[in-house]
Amino acid sequence: MAEAEHGGNIVKQLHQLHIELAGYENQLERGPMRINATDNLITKRQAAVDAEREKLTDFKKTVDAKNLQLKSNEAKILELRGKLNAATSNREFDIIKSQIEADEMANSVLEDEILECLDKVDQGQVAVGDLEKEVDLAEAQKEKLAGEVAAEKPGLEENVARLQGEIKEATKPLPSEVMEHYIRVVKSFGPDAMSSVSSRICQSCYIEISPQMNVELNSGKFVICRQCARILYQDEE
Numbered sequence: 001m002a003e004a005e006h007g008g009n010i011v012k013q014l015h016q017l018h019i020e021l022a023g024y025e026n027q028l029e030r031g032p033m034r035i036n037a038t039d040n041l042i043t044k045r046q047a048a049v050d051a052e053r054e055k056l057t058d059f060k061k062t063v064d065a066k067n068l069q070l071k072s073n074e075a076k077i078l079e080l081r082g083k084l085n086a087a088t089s090n091r092e093f094d095i096i097k098s099q100i101e102a103d104e105m106a107n108s109v110l111e112d113e114i115l116e117c118l119d120k121v122d123q124g125q126v127a128v129g130d131l132e133k134e135v136d137l138a139e140a141q142k143e144k145l146a147g148e149v150a151a152e153k154p155g156l157e158e159n160v161a162r163l164q165g166e167i168k169e170a171t172k173p174l175p176s177e178v179m180e181h182y183i184r185v186v187k188s189f190g191p192d193a194m195s196s197v198s199s200r201i202c203q204s205c206y207i208e209i210s211p212q213m214n215v216e217l218n219s220g221k222f223v224i225c226r227q228c229a230r231i232l233y234q235d236e237e
Helices: 007-085 090-170 176-193 211-218
Strands: 194-198 231-234
Parallel strands (some): 194 231
C-alpha cells in the first residue's frame, strides 16, 4: 500500500467521477437501445398486420369460391327444372325434383356460409385498419425518439469527454502500483471499482477491514480491500 497525500480524497473523487461518467455513458447507450426497441415494436405490429391481411385474403378467396359454387348450383338447378318439365314419368319427375330440392338446400347453406365469410371480411378489414394505425403510431414514436436521441447525443458526448479528462487528471497522483490495480479493477467493475468504508465495513463486500487498514485509510494512504479488491476511501461520518 503506497502512501500519498489525501489518498482517500483522490479515490473518493475518482469514484464520484466514474459514477457520473457511467451515467452519461448509459444514457448514450440507452438512446440506440430505445430506438431498437421501437424498431422491434414496429416489426411486431407489421407482422400482425401481415397476418391479418393474409386471413382477410383467405376469407375473400373463400367467398369467391363459394359464390362460384353457388352460381354453378343455380345453373344446375335451372337445367334440372328444364328436365323436370320434360319428365316422361312420375318416377323420373320425382328423382329430378329431389335433386332440385337437394341443390336448393345446398345453396341455402352456401348463402349462409357466404354471409358469414362476408362478415369476417368486414371484421378483417376493420382489424387491418386498426393494426395499420398502430404501426403508424409506432413509426411516429420512433421518429420523435430518434430526433430526441440525436439532439441529446452531442451534450452527452461532451460530458463523457469532459469526465474522461477529469478522471485522467485525477489519476495523476496515484502511485504506479496503485495505478496498475486501478486500471484492472475499473476494467472489471467500472464505477464500482472504488468503495467507501463506513464503521470499518467495506460498502462493496460488507466485510470488516482490519484496524491497521483503517488507520492507513485515515492517514491518507491508498488501501485496497483484501476481500473484493476495491480501492477504498473513508466515508464521512
